[in-house]
Amino acid sequence: MMKEYNMSPYFFYLFAAILIFASLSVVLARNPLYNVLSLVVAIFSLSCLFVLLEAFFVGMVLLLVYAGAVLVFFLFVVMCLNLNTVTLTSAQQSRFRWLGTIVGLMFASSFGLAIKSFIRAQTMEPSSIRGTIEVIGKILFTDYLLPFELTSLLLLIAIFGIVSLAQGALSTGKDVENA
Amino acid sequence: MISLGSYLILSGIVFSIGLVGVMTSRNVLKVLLSLELLLAASNLSFVAFSKFNGDYAGQLIVFFVILVAAAEVAIGLAIIVVMYRRLSTIQADELRTMKW
Numbered sequence: 682m683m684k685e686y687n688m689s690p691y692f693f694y695l696f697a698a699i700l701i702f703a704s705l706s707v708v709l710a711r712n713p714l715y716n717v718l719s720l721v722v723a724i725f726s727l728s729c730l731f732v733l734l735e736a737f738f739v740g741m742v743l744l745l746v747y748a749g750a751v752l753v754f755f756l757f758v759v760m761c762l763n764l765n766t767v768t769l770t771s772a773q774q775s776r777f778r779w780l781g782t783i784v785g786l787m788f789a790s791s792f793g794l795a796i797k798s799f800i801r802a803q804t805m806e807p808s809s810i811r812g813t814i815e816v817i818g819k820i821l822f823t824d825y826l827l828p829f830e831l832t833s834l835l836l837l838i839a840i841f842g843i844v845s846l847a848q849g850a851l852s853t854g855k856d857v858e859n860a
Numbered sequence: 861m862i863s864l865g866s867y868l869i870l871s872g873i874v875f876s877i878g879l880v881g882v883m884t885s886r887n888v889l890k891v892l893l894s895l896e897l898l899l900a901a902s903n904l905s906f907v908a909f910s911k912f913n914g915d916y917a918g919q920l921i922v923f924f925v926i927l928v929a930a931a932e933v934a935i936g937l938a939i940i941v942v943m944y945r946r947l948s949t950i951q952a953d954e955l956r957t958m959k960w
Contacts, residue, residue: 689862690862693862693866697866697870700870700874701870701873701874701877704874704877704878704897705877707877707878707881707890707893707894707897708877708878708880708881708884708885708890708894708897713887713889713890716889716890716893717893720893720896720897723874723897723900724896724900727900727903727904730867730870730904730907731904731907733862734867734907734908734910734911735911736907736910736911736919736922738919738923739903739907739919739922739923739926742923742926743903743922743926746926746927746930747896747926747929750930751896751929751930751933754933754934754937755889755892755893755933755937758889758937758940758941759889761941762889762940762941762944762950777883777884778884780883781880781883781884782880782884784879784880784883785876785877785879785880785883786876788875788876788879789872789873789876792872792875792876793869793872796865796868796869796872799865799868800863800864800865805863805864805912805913806912807864807911807912808911808912808913808914809914810910810911810914810915810916812910812916812919816916817916817919817920817923820916820920821920821923825920828924832924832927832928835927835928835931836927836930836931838931839931839934839935842935842938843934843935843938846935846938846939846942847938847942849942
C-alpha cells in the first residue's frame, strides 16, 4: 500500500501544474475553441487528481459527464455560433479587466491566509477510504436516496427549460423570416 | 504523501483564476467556462476533505454538483444560442434591455 504512494507526490505536482496552466489558458486564450479545449485538459487532470485521492467513482463520473458530454456540448455551440476571430478581436476589452484581476488576487491572498491558519490549527492524516462504485452506490441508494431522486426532477425541469427556450427561438426565427 | 493543505492551495489557485475569468471576460461563453472552473475547484476541495476526514459525504456532494452543473450548462448554452440568434453577438455588454 505504501509502495504505490511513493509515486503519488510526483503525479500530484504533474497534474497540479497541468491543471493550473490549463485553467490559465481557459481564462486567457482569445479563441473560444482553445478555451473549451483547455477546459477539457483541466477537467482531465482534475479527474486524475480525484483518482490520486482514491475517489474513483467521482473521477470517472467527472471524466464521462464533463469531458465526455458537457464540453462536447460547448464545442457544438462554439461551432454552431460560428464565432470568427474578427468579431472577437474587434470587441473592446472590458472596463473591469484590472479591477477584476485585483479582486481575484485579493481573494487568492485571503484564501492563502485562511489555509495557512487552518494548516497550523490541525494536521490531518489521509484516511483509508476508497470511493469505489460499490461503496458510493450503496450510500447513494440508502442515505442519499431522496436527493438522488430529486436530481431526476431537476434534470426534467432542465429539459423543459431547454425545449421552451428552443421553441421560443424557433418562433422568433419564423417571425424574422415573415417580416 | 501530499497533505490536505496542498490540495486546498491548488483548489484556491484554480478558484481564483476562474473568479478572474468570470469578472473580466465580456464573452458570455467564456463566463460560463470560467464558472465551470469555479465548480471544478470547489469539487477538488470537497474530495480532498472527504479523503482526509474519512467521510464519503464529500464525494457524494461532488456527484450532485456534477449533475446540477450539467443541467446548468445545458440551460446556459441554450440561453447563449437564443441570445446569439436575437442579437447576433455573445458579448455581455450588448444585453442592455434591463439596464436602468
